[in-house]
Every structure is written in structure tokens, then in C-alpha cells.
Amino acid sequence: MTIGLQIGDVRIAGRVLMAPMTGITDLPFRVLASRLGAAYVATEMVASAELARGRPDVVRRAAVGGGLPLTVIQLVGGDPVAMADGARMAEAAGADIIDLNFGCPAKEVTGAACGSALMRTPDVACSIMEAVVKAVSRPVSVKMRLGWDETSHNAADLARRAEDLGVAAVTVHGRTRKQFYTGVADWDAVAEVKQAVAIPVIVNGDIITAEQAREALARSGADALMLGRGVYGRPWLAAHLERALIDGTRLEEPDREERLAIVIEHLRASAVFYGLPLGLKMFRKHLGWYIEQAPWPADPAERRAAKARLCRLDTPEEVEAALTDLWCGVTHLGNFDVENRPQVFKAVA
Structure with missing residues (x-):
């Protein structure tokens, strides 16, 4: 190619x-x-x-x-x-x-x-x-x-x-x-x-x-x-x-830790770009797809239940902790700090 x-x-x-x-x-x-x-x-x-x-x-x-x-x-x-x-x-x-x-x-x-x-x-x-x-x-x-x-x-x-x-x-x-x-x-x-x-x-x-x-x-x-x-x-x-x-190889997918890091990066960027609570609201559709596309839990019914539960959470911290627990069995994460993350966005003027 x-x-x-x-x-x-x-x-x-x-x-x-x-x-x-x-x-x-x-x-x-x-x-x-x-x-x-x-x-x-x-x-x-x-x-x-x-x-x-x-x-x-x-x-x-x-x-x-x-x-x-x-x-x-x-x-x-x-x-x-x-x-x-x-x-x-x-x-x-x-x-x-x-x-x-x-x-x-x-x-x-x-x-x-x-x-x-x-x-x-x-x-x-x-x-x-x-x-x-x-x-x-x-x-x-x-x-x-x-x-x-x-x-x-x-x-x-x-x-x-x-x-x-x-x-x-x-x-x-x-x-x-x-x-x-x-x-x-x-x-x-x-x-x-x-x-x-x-x-x-x-x-x-x-x-x-x-x-x-x-x-x-x-x-x-x-x-x-x-x-x-x-x-x-x-x-x-x-x-x-x-x-x-x-x-010519097969398509590779991220492992648990890689996928989790991608989702958290996306969530935090959405919170910065839109502000809260809009950033979390805008992110929820992506969160649902991330959970649907992941192979964990193996049971599709469990994934659907997890999606419904996580998409009702009210703060980014809760989403991060719940998703980390769902995929990696760990709930502790670093502090979520929207205010101090770099602002790299600008709008069409």
C-alpha cells in the first residue's frame, strides 16, 4: 500500500x-x-x-x-x-x-x-x-x-x-x-x-x-x-x-491499561474544552461506545449494565474510578484537576 x-x-x-x-x-x-x-x-x-x-x-x-x-x-x-x-x-x-x-x-x-x-x-x-x-x-x-x-x-x-x-x-x-x-x-x-x-x-x-x-x-x-x-x-x-x-498484519487493539489511559485522556480533554458539567454530558456517548467496544467484561449483558451505570455518574472522578475498577480492578487514581490543565484550544474567530 x-x-x-x-x-x-x-x-x-x-x-x-x-x-x-x-x-x-x-x-x-x-x-x-x-x-x-x-x-x-x-x-x-x-x-x-x-x-x-x-x-x-x-x-x-x-x-x-x-x-x-x-x-x-x-x-x-x-x-x-x-x-x-x-x-x-x-x-x-x-x-x-x-x-x-x-x-x-x-x-x-x-x-x-x-x-x-x-x-x-x-x-x-x-x-x-x-x-x-x-x-x-x-x-x-x-x-x-x-x-x-x-x-x-x-x-x-x-x-x-x-x-x-x-x-x-x-x-x-x-x-x-x-x-x-x-x-x-x-x-x-x-x-x-x-x-x-x-x-x-x-x-x-x-x-x-x-x-x-x-x-x-x-x-x-x-x-x-x-x-x-x-x-x-x-x-x-x-x-x-x-x-x-x-x-499486512492483523488489526491490533489496545490492552486494558492502554485503553483506560485513552478514555481518561478523552474525558479530561472534554471537561477542559466544554467545562463542567457540559464536558461530562458531551462525553457520555463516547463513554458508552468505549464500554461497548471493550472485551471486558466478557459477558455482553454485564457490559450493558456497566454502561448504564457509568453513564449516570455525575463527576469525572466517579467515572474514572468506576471505569478503572471495571477494566483493571483498581479504583485509585490521581487527582482530577480541570483548572490546572493546559488550555490548548482556540475557536474560529
Whole structure:
């Protein structure tokens, strides 16, 4: 497997990328995944119009900070002017790559004529791409689906138009919008996009194991792959898959102590970034996935009970102690000190 991927003038150190995911790839998650070896972790989906208005929660989604080898800010919207304005803000904040969302299937997004709804209005999608490419000097990429439904697979045509407009790379989730996340991703259909353009094509959808990664790359002919839901509770997955693809080995998982240290680091970073109690609230979904994905306890029913119990705890100290006891049989930990931990985050201004 070739190491690295070129998108415009940006060299990415690997070919296993992490997708932008709302509520998942916030700054604490991105910093952690990057420290664990991920070469590319995009921000949450950022609404360009709300970013321009300075809405606090949207600004926070675009936050950048230390510890990131690469900053990829994904924008969503249906207005070319607003998307261009958002792209300028993203570039000013330090984005290395600006990604455009033409793939989100959520009803609240498509209902506003954004996300994968743009697959139904390719002329509007092209107006957005043209406006953003002209507005910034950074490489622009696009994440899309195969089409709106099975009767309108137009990803290859839209990718050709994107390339003509100066877009530097496209990611294709191998499903239509109508499928949402049902069925299976069609990696063979992504091959049609790869054959249509000379810019890099990234395959996305249903990739969790090393075997799936190898098959997705082989069937699509893609230059790289992108992980989505597979990273829930496994922020190390991109780095570990990268190694497995390079040396042909099996995917390795962290042991108890390594996994525990990762979870505690994530919890503490979330508390710093959001403050308390919001930081713990934002972290609970991750905590649930960490417990579900771990092989301890061996009984799935015990894991479910532990998840329910730990996700009701009220302080980070209680979570740390309970998780340490669950996985390692130890309850003593060092002091949890949010106030004195280094502040390495900054928001888009």
C-alpha cells in the first residue's frame, strides 16, 4: 500500500482518513485521534451561515488547536455566497483543507436543501463549489453519496464537474441518500467515480476491519479510504488500520491499561474544552461506545449494565474510578484537576 495521499498542495501522511461526524469529531476527539496516529481527522459538520453569524455552538464545532498535524474544516450549506464566506473564515482560522458536505442524509439538513439534497440539484452544487474554490487558496474537497436514490446515481458526473471547477479530491459514501445507513455500501459503484476523474477519490462506508479496508480499496480503485461509524469508541482505529494495511498484519487493539489511559485522556480533554458539567454530558456517548467496544467484561449483558451505570455518574472522578475498577480492578487514581490543565484550544474567530 502506498503511504500518503496528496490533496492539492497538502500531503497527508496516510491513506486511512476519519470522516467529519456531528457530535463525534469535536476538538478533544480530533486531538486524541491525531495523537494516536491518525493522519486526517475532519471537524464536525459546520453550518457556514451560522458560522458567519457567530453562533457559539457552531463556532465551537470549527475550533482548531494544538496537537493536530492537519486541520480539515467541513462546511455545509446551500447558498454559494454563505459557503464562500464560511470558507474564508475557515481558511483564516488555519484550515489546511476545506471540505464541502454534499452527503449528509439527515432530514433537517436535506430539508434545508443542503447535504445530500444537493445531489438532486447539481447545478446548485456546482455554483457552491465554484464560489468556494474562488474564495480561498486552500484545497477544496467534496464529500458526496452515490446519488439521491437508486434511479439517480450521479456521483461520477458530479465528480467530473467538481474536477473541472478546481476541486482537489472527492469522497464517496457508497450509498444513496434514500438508503441512509441501511443495506451495504457499494464499493464497486465508487469505482465509476474513480474512473471518471484524475483527482484523488476516497471510498467511504462499512469499513471497520483490515479485510474490509483492503476489499474496499481493491473494488473501488480508490486512492484512500475514510472511516465513519467504525471509530465510535475506537479513536485509534485509523492509525491501527494504516499499519495493518502497510505491513499486512492483523488489526491490533489496545490492552486494558492502554485503553483506560485513552478514555481518561478523552474525558479530561472534554471537561477542559466544554467545562463542567457540559464536558461530562458531551462525553457520555463516547463513554458508552468505549464500554461497548471493550472485551471486558466478557459477558455482553454485564457490559450493558456497566454502561448504564457509568453513564449516570455525575463527576469525572466517579467515572474514572468506576471505569478503572471495571477494566483493571483498581479504583485509585490521581487527582482530577480541570483548572490546572493546559488550555490548548482556540475557536474560529
